[in-house]
Amino acid sequence: MNPYTRILSFLAGVCLYSLPVAAQSGYRLWLDFKSLPTETADGYKQRLTALLFPVANQTDSIAKQELLTALDGLLGQRPTSVDTPQKTGTLIVGTPATLPWLAGEAIGEHLDHMGEEGYGIHSTTINGSPATVILANTSKGVLYGAYAFLGLLQGGEDITQVAITTRPKVTLRLLNHWDNLDRTVERGYAGFSLWDWHRLPGYRDPRYTDYARANASIGINGTVLNNVNANALMLTAPYLEKAAALADIFRPYGIKVYLSARFSAPIELGGLADADPLNPKVQQWWNEKVAEIYRYIPDFGGFLVKANSEGQPGPQNYGRSHADGANMLADALEPHNGVVMWRAFVYDDKEPDDRAKQAYNEFKPLDGQFRGNVIVQVKNGAIDFQPREPFHPLFGAMPQTPLMMEFQITQEYLGFATNLAYLGTLFSETLQADTYADGPQSTVARVVDGSLTGQSLTAIAGVANTGTATNWTGHPFAQANWFAYGQLAWDPEADAATIAEDWLRRTFGNDASLIGALLPLMMQSREAVVNYMTPLGLHHLMGWSHHYGPGPWIKDKQRADWTSVYYHQADKDGIGFDRTASGSNALGQYTPEVRKRFEDPQTCPDEYLLWFHHLPWDFRMKSGETLWETLCGHYYGGVAEVAGMQAVWEAQRGKVDSTVFQEVSDLLAVQHEEAILWRDACVLYFQQFSGMPIPEGLEQPAHPLEYYEHLQFHFVPGI
Amino acid sequence: MNPYTRILSFLAGVCLYSLPVAAQSGYRLWLDFKSLPTETADGYKQRLTALLFPVANQTDSIAKQELLTALDGLLGQRPTSVDTPQKTGTLIVGTPATLPWLAGEAIGEHLDHMGEEGYGIHSTTINGSPATVILANTSKGVLYGAYAFLGLLQGGEDITQVAITTRPKVTLRLLNHWDNLDRTVERGYAGFSLWDWHRLPGYRDPRYTDYARANASIGINGTVLNNVNANALMLTAPYLEKAAALADIFRPYGIKVYLSARFSAPIELGGLADADPLNPKVQQWWNEKVAEIYRYIPDFGGFLVKANSEGQPGPQNYGRSHADGANMLADALEPHNGVVMWRAFVYDDKEPDDRAKQAYNEFKPLDGQFRGNVIVQVKNGAIDFQPREPFHPLFGAMPQTPLMMEFQITQEYLGFATNLAYLGTLFSETLQADTYADGPQSTVARVVDGSLTGQSLTAIAGVANTGTATNWTGHPFAQANWFAYGQLAWDPEADAATIAEDWLRRTFGNDASLIGALLPLMMQSREAVVNYMTPLGLHHLMGWSHHYGPGPWIKDKQRADWTSVYYHQADKDGIGFDRTASGSNALGQYTPEVRKRFEDPQTCPDEYLLWFHHLPWDFRMKSGETLWETLCGHYYGGVAEVAGMQAVWEAQRGKVDSTVFQEVSDLLAVQHEEAILWRDACVLYFQQFSGMPIPEGLEQPAHPLEYYEHLQFHFVPGI
Numbered sequence A, B: 001m002n003p004y005t006r007i008l009s010f011l012a013g014v015c016l017y018s019l020p021v022a023a024q025s026g027y028r029l030w031l032d033f034k035s036l037p038t039e040t041a042d043g044y045k046q047r048l049t050a051l052l053f054p055v056a057n058q059t060d061s062i063a064k065q066e067l068l069t070a071l072d073g074l075l076g077q078r079p080t081s082v083d084t085p086q087k088t089g090t091l092i093v094g095t096p097a098t099l100p101w102l103a104g105e106a107i108g109e110h111l112d113h114m115g116e117e118g119y120g121i122h123s124t125t126i127n128g129s130p131a132t133v134i135l136a137n138t139s140k141g142v143l144y145g146a147y148a149f150l151g152l153l154q155g156g157e158d159i160t161q162v163a164i165t166t167r168p169k170v171t172l173r174l175l176n177h178w179d180n181l182d183r184t185v186e187r188g189y190a191g192f193s194l195w196d197w198h199r200l201p202g203y204r205d206p207r208y209t210d211y212a213r214a215n216a217s218i219g220i221n222g223t224v225l226n227n228v229n230a231n232a233l234m235l236t237a238p239y240l241e242k243a244a245a246l247a248d249i250f251r252p253y254g255i256k257v258y259l260s261a262r263f264s265a266p267i268e269l270g271g272l273a274d275a276d277p278l279n280p281k282v283q284q285w286w287n288e289k290v291a292e293i294y295r296y297i298p299d300f301g302g303f304l305v306k307a308n309s310e311g312q313p314g315p316q317n318y319g320r321s322h323a324d325g326a327n328m329l330a331d332a333l334e335p336h337n338g339v340v341m342w343r344a345f346v347y348d349d350k351e352p353d354d355r356a357k358q359a360y361n362e363f364k365p366l367d368g369q370f371r372g373n374v375i376v377q378v379k380n381g382a383i384d385f386q387p388r389e390p391f392h393p394l395f396g397a398m399p400q401t402p403l404m405m406e407f408q409i410t411q412e413y414l415g416f417a418t419n420l421a422y423l424g425t426l427f428s429e430t431l432q433a434d435t436y437a438d439g440p441q442s443t444v445a446r447v448v449d450g451s452l453t454g455q456s457l458t459a460i461a462g463v464a465n466t467g468t469a470t471n472w473t474g475h476p477f478a479q480a481n482w483f484a485y486g487q488l489a490w491d492p493e494a495d496a497a498t499i500a501e502d503w504l505r506r507t508f509g510n511d512a513s514l515i516g517a518l519l520p521l522m523m524q525s526r527e528a529v530v531n532y533m534t535p536l537g538l539h540h541l542m543g544w545s546h547h548y549g550p551g552p553w554i555k556d557k558q559r560a561d562w563t564s565v566y567y568h569q570a571d572k573d574g575i576g577f578d579r580t581a582s583g584s585n586a587l588g589q590y591t592p593e594v595r596k597r598f599e600d601p602q603t604c605p606d607e608y609l610l611w612f613h614h615l616p617w618d619f620r621m622k623s624g625e626t627l628w629e630t631l632c633g634h635y636y637g638g639v640a641e642v643a644g645m646q647a648v649w650e651a652q653r654g655k656v657d658s659t660v661f662q663e664v665s666d667l668l669a670v671q672h673e674e675a676i677l678w679r680d681a682c683v684l685y686f687q688q689f690s691g692m693p694i695p696e697g698l699e700q701p702a703h704p705l706e707y708y709e710h711l712q713f714h715f716v717p718g719i
Helices: A003-013 A038-048 A058-075 A100-104 A106-113 A139-154 A206-217 A237-253 A280-296 A322-336 A355-366 A424-432 A444-448 A476-490 A496-508 A512-533 A592-598 A606-612 A627-650 A658-690 A705-709 B003-013 B038-048 B058-075 B100-104 B106-113 B139-154 B206-216 B237-253 B280-296 B322-336 B355-366 B424-432 B444-448 B476-490 B496-508 B512-533 B592-598 B606-612 B627-650 B658-690 B705-709
Strands: A050-052 A090-094 A119-126 A129-135 A163-166 A172-176 A222-224 A256-260 A302-305 A339-343 A374-379 A403-408 A459-463 B050-052 B090-094 B119-126 B129-135 B163-166 B172-176 B222-224 B256-260 B302-305 B339-343 B374-379 B403-408 B459-463
Touching: A038 A058, A038 A129, A050 A058, A058 A090, A058 A139, A058 A237, A090 A139, A100 A106, A106 A119, A106 A129, A119 A139, A129 A139, A139 A206, A139 A496, A172 A476, A206 A237, A206 A476, A206 B658, A237 A256, A237 A280, A280 A322, A302 A322, A322 A339, A322 A355, A322 A374, A339 A459, A374 A459, A403 A424, A403 A444, A424 A444, A424 A476, A424 A496, A424 A512, A459 A476, A476 A496, A476 A512, A476 A658, A496 A512, A512 A627, A512 A658, A592 A606, A627 A658, A658 A705, A658 B206, B038 B058, B038 B129, B050 B058, B058 B090, B058 B139, B058 B237, B090 B139, B100 B106, B106 B119, B106 B129, B119 B139, B129 B139, B139 B206, B139 B496, B172 B476, B206 B237, B237 B256, B237 B280, B280 B322, B302 B322, B322 B339, B322 B355, B322 B374, B339 B459, B374 B459, B403 B424, B403 B444, B424 B444, B424 B476, B424 B496, B424 B512, B459 B476, B476 B496, B476 B512, B476 B658, B496 B512, B512 B627, B512 B658, B627 B658, B658 B705
Parallel strands: A050 A090, A090 A129, A172 A222, A172 A459, A222 A256, A256 A302, A302 A339, A339 A374, A374 A403, A403 A459, B050 B090, B090 B129, B172 B222, B172 B459, B222 B256, B256 B302, B302 B339, B339 B374, B374 B403, B403 B459
Antiparallel strands: A119 A129, A119 A163, B119 B129, B119 B163
16 A cells, blocks of 8 residues: 555545534523524614614613624624614614604604513614614614524524514523522532632623523513522622622613521621511611611612521521511611512421421411512422422412522422423413413413412522533523513513523524424423423422432431432332322312312323322322323333434534534533433332332333442533 | 714714624534635635544544634535546645555655654655645544644645644643542532533533544543542442543543542442452452453543542551552553653641641652552642742652652642642743752753653643633633643643643634733742732741632641641741751752752742742841841732733733633632732731831732731532
8 A cells, every 4th residue: 555545535434533623612691693594684774774772871882882793793783883874684673762753753652562671673664764773762772683683683583574573571680590609509500509609709701791692682670699598698798899890881771789697697786686587786786787778789689588587597586487588688678679589499397297388388478568678489399399290379369479490490300410400381271370360261370470369579580500601501502591580571472482592592693403302302301301300290209419310219318308218109009299189288279279289180281290199109190001101101201302313413514513422412401311311210219119110111121129229420500 | 963963972872882793602622614714714724624534533523623624614614535646736744554555655754753642744745746744643633633734724834835744742641630539629610510410421511522523622531530639439330331432532532531549448339348458359359340341341541539638538558658559459450561650748646747748758669569450640739739849859769660740730829720820830830840869951851751761651640621611721721721732732841831822823723912921920920820829939828728819827727738828828937938957958858969059049030039938027038138137029920910910901902802702801810819818818827927018019908917817708619
């Protein structure tokens, strides 16, 4: 073989070796304004040759810069900045203050429907020339409108006939960061806390700006910086100064800073003997502390409080009620227009007969006793962010109290940052649930947006899934959950599939075959997790403390309601938690219409069957199968669904960035392994009670039950 | 005012608001191949129209892809891939295996001088046509050559007459990661560990590839993944599988994986009764463990061991010597060609009369007793990575033993990741120090590169300053320390200023005025830190445990040699540690020539004065000033130098990326505050002993000494 032949043979053999130079994959989220296909771009260019955008403040400046930079990226054309509408297509952006002449145009009428934060995007004609107008009553609305407009372009939407007028249905749209001051993140799976407290306030990491930008682009307008399991140090001057530096960075993006307050701070910081909310000295301490905070952060949003829950101090330590505690803080905040978000996720000292009933039992009697600036923050379900829970019975049950929703965006119980689980469907499922509190159509969404009971103070919170990971969320698809949360916070009635498609287009582009493949994958992904983790209404089966992997065998801990056996109740006779009148009667906390939907095991939807009922293993399902067969079918089906997701993803090779493609491939392979682990551990564990065989045709688990029970995982993140 | 006028006035007022859309600043390090100025690019284009680069393996593929991508970025021209040299300028890249015909050309002669890892870059003529040739004996050399060539272009070098032939003077060029399995990093100030152990081996974070790439680009060929304060779990199968996944990613970049081994692992993992290195069962356990490691990682590099130091277990627990311990591991590794790096940073159970003498006292007698695959890893100085230390007395003192250098790239004692301190000067200062072990020119560099005593096994380690920070190192200029470490590992004789300039050009471009301003800033930066922290040979004055900020008052701890007063010895009579024959005689550990340089306070260089001497406050310095006046002068001068750095940086506004500009501005302001803190605390502390006034014209500290003594810092990173 001569040298050249040899080289050629080398060359032939090394196609496999071709590697991309890895990039900072995913850092730009849905805001990576790469060039659109020529055909699409050409369609936009002529309508966007000029930009008329008078800048009145820093928020305007950001919006303008975003438009200029993004249009350059998307179209390869930077519009000319002009002072008057041009003959060719002008993009006109502003408010009645910066574009007073527009109020006289027909388009100005839409302003009445935009409120403080909404915006309009309209194709129109100004002086006979085509124009696209982004209009809002405030600069914040303009900023939201600018991002929305860019989203339309990313999605390839026709902008010659746009007519969008929108305003958020929920006033406070927050992220909750469970970030500790040492930068660990409780239930964080995307690295560590974004807040580099040690180097604040002096060093303003550019990532803070990018964080604010990402949130503004999806309408989030507040952020609670620190963990609800709060350290009182957060309220000391050095940390307030650090928080103020963040607030300064976030402010032009329309984002307010909130803090989790430790209820016992008057003792720990103030040297007081107690933290009794009726003690005038305690009240005085909080009044002064709040005044101090507002000196650092003039537009401080308020406090989030976890009290008398999982060991946190609270008013009950002094024989006072949650309302006493919340109102004391509310009184301190009221002169500054701050709010108190008081969590309903509470624990009694005693082990309850049914943990699911606790929040309702404690808070329902307090309805009407809270100050006007208190909002009770309620998790979507009564247990704890499980893969599926029925909606929390408090929704609709406290008509005189603003109730806000707490969703968990971070996937504590849905596979951390390795499992692809689009949560738009989970969020929507809860929001669309009907409480029947005021007849049909009394959806949870209408409780949250205040329309059901006429509440004007409305709010929603999502426990953030962000961290130091280059792509922010650890899993590329977990970005979609941050995105979906923002969209649903703006409009709780929004459609989860539409949001998913929007995210896909903004993230991966407009390839029809890719969207056609990935949209169903996303929409089914959370159900797959439910199937291989907690099907048929099962819940709380996860590993001890770190919550990683299966742990249906968890028992004999300090509290029964922290164990798995408490929840699944599996024994020789059957499985499931009887929450009907014959059991804990948690179902009695719901309206009669809801009760009726769930109380009969023959008609209760399969999804919630074992949440509400304890049933024999040979219970006959609607399908005709036994409960045991159906249970196995879900576990095995969930694993098969993940294999299906792998196949769908593999077919996208070449259609997405090769680095992201490989990341998702890796993660789906991990997810498949974890799904098998869940399936095998749970099926074997429950089989010892059912005594029934794994249905024919399904492969046997690779190991005996003991193997799974003895698996140890070290240094699991998030605790 | 009519509406338009109002808008115009708005516009005029808001220039201040113009913000950049923040980018992922600094992620690309010195490898951000942005377009060169047209004039420079045009000069290169015609010599680089074609690329002849036969690809034989994955390393070649990486090098080729890097060249294609970078040339596209730098020149806006992607060379055509060709099979034979072209008439126009061809870039020819390969090895004798892939370009056998080149061996016959004159240029092939250089191969003899390149060794296994070196490369040549030559402008030449092939068949009468101009060509640029990157040649090496191995693909690894080719990769190094490709990066070096791109560095030439970034620096605007003339490539029509390049004639470079180089090979590394040190064989093993390692990073030491003090990374714990929970992702905290001991003495890490750039976020958290890059290794996402929980998601390994399945999820291969793209950042691992970027890490390997960055290291390969500066010639680093090994990495110790875990902290020297080691957890035995690292040696268990699940973690070995994770380490193997990293090794697979690093391998094509020429980087081997090493692990820190916990000496007591046979007890903790193996269930043995002891870890006595002479116990056959212990030896057997290590033999099997090492064989197991090599099954996971066939090219595993070996172990790094911290034993009998700061509470770590070691052979002395069983009455054995460091040589006994190291040799046992060496015997286990030897069949697999692995090495043991045994750290000389050791502690006695007893408090020594002078901590500086400990390593020498323990290791010098062991010279000649180590196996051939043991390297003793010695810190640059005898205390602990202080802002300035004289070179470690072990260098030159163990002629029969390979000694490797341990530098600290992370700035444990030089201001963490907020202080700009270019460490090339620190590293060089030690490497250029003359031990006189074999007459003049017996530099530390020649100990490290093996030339002084004919050692063939040579190595160097740098404690990494990398982390999850977007820019890898926390401070944009700390990237220069990673870069400089790599360059000095390749050639310990390299010039620190040349390296700094190279880094500046690759990072910020070739603006002459910028280089002219920033190069002196970098070169003086470490001296500024010395001045405001530990001037005149003072050392170990930092805060307790976290090592943040000043703590000259630290005393009464469990060991005297962990306190500050042990080291500075300040009292009414004077200050400094007498290490001459009248004191601890640590100076006696050096050769007579070195002793002579330091033993007389009248001639001892100021930089080391109080390292070796205890002197009265009114000691007359060479300058004529008193010691006290000079000490104050250094502290105040250091702060002034930082102010000077701020001014120099401010003058670069507009010349560097605006995001990075703001980051460095922020950090210099923090550094200025910290410098004042150090100055005021130290001057006030020492003043209580000197009883002398702060020299006229210098501003008084803002607070009394007690203020500084009572400052508390919470959640300081790195511990």
